[in-house]
Amino acid sequence: MADDGRRTAMYGIMSLLAVLVLYEVTNVVVRDVFNAVVRRLSSVVTHSKEHNMESPYPMLSVEDALSVVLAQAAPLTRVMVDLSAALGAVLAEDVHAREPLPPFAASVKDGYAVIAADGPGIYPVVADVTAGQMADFVLTRGAVAYITTGAPIPQGADAVVMVEETERVDGENSLRLVRIGVQVKAGDDIRPVGVDVAADELILDAGERLGAAEIGLLATAGVVDVPIHARPRVAVLSTGDELVDPHQPLGPGQIRDSNRATLIAAIRANGGEPIDLGIGGDSQTELEARINRGLQEADVLLTSGGVSMGDRDLIKPILAHAGTVHFGRVRMKPGKPITFATAEVGGKRCLIFGLPGNPVSSLATFYLFGVPALRKMAGWRNPLLRRVHARVAQPLRLDAYRPEYHRATLHWDENARCFIAESTGSQASSRLLSMRTANALLELPQQEGTLPAGTMVPALLIGEL
């Protein structure tokens, strides 16, 4: 009897537990289904313009996406390059002058080295000092020496009188005489030792970009092995069975691959070293093989196409398999499906940008995300695209769902004292002509309606002003 009672109690407790578990499971399932329905509905409501098959990737703002990219990009290690190959690179170490410049007191003018205290008058010319050799005599009072610009001042002389203030005088027995027409002070028209650059002076900082003047400073200091941040090697792969190389004849249903040539040019223009991975078609194995080569050889890999929602859009899953996808959608027009991933191959990290296929989308997203990443890797202190403000010349239609990067050509208007932005016309993302002559991407707000002509808008610079 007692056993029966215990058994009944046990059954009771177990049944209660089973009910509780069942309730909890049902609750979770119901909640998940409910949440999914809510998500579905809200996405249908907020993105009613977009097709119903929703990407599983959350939509990031451009700002957040750029922060994600820059957090993954780090300055590349130091390499030594010859001075002739350093233009545009970023210096990886401070550079100090080895010697003073000039290394000897030098004449600023063509004229006569004199002793200032002698004053104006007629003097014998006892020697010539030309640039490139040290004088082997000591000038004494009552005499002058002919001297050229950049020549070392002879010992004893303390000033130079420029040739315009002098006059040749005929002397007897072909004695060379000159009339000094002005009173000069000691030090006049002499560049003292180190006046331009002092010995050991810091002439260039680590982190500085090397332009023409900086290259000249390195040359002057004799720094011919220049420590720079390595330039990013950037591999470029086109995807799509419809693409043919521009050198090949066009078959039916085909178009020429323009993204590869465009991106390779943009990489060069932005200080990267391109690696051409060709056209990968739409075959998974072919794409994977080429992507693997890119991951091994490059610091950055750009693919174009194959990131939308079509059956042949294989890039996102391939990247998810190869590494970590950080984002797969950005709220922007053009370029929404841009995908960013990182992967480690052989101890080397590679940043991967799955750029959209449309020619404008791929180039615009390269400028907006790729260029700042390249700059940061190359050691730039501020890798962001420069922003100015410009007045729009035409009324511009806005997009209610996404901020738009409207291609425009900016020029300075002297009367209005501001930049004027001329639209490049139809902004279809397939129309590369809308990038032609564009030196800026206007940052148009996500908004209904039209922006009136004359409105000031922020503009990101992608070319020279």
Ligand code: AMP
């Ligand atoms: P996808 O994202 O692959 O569907 O490509 C979007 C559009 O861009 C399609 O019309 C493609 O034909 C076009 N496209 C993709 N890649 C390229 C390329 N490398 N050059 C020119 N057009 C391309």
Ligand code: MG
């Ligand atoms: Mg494609």
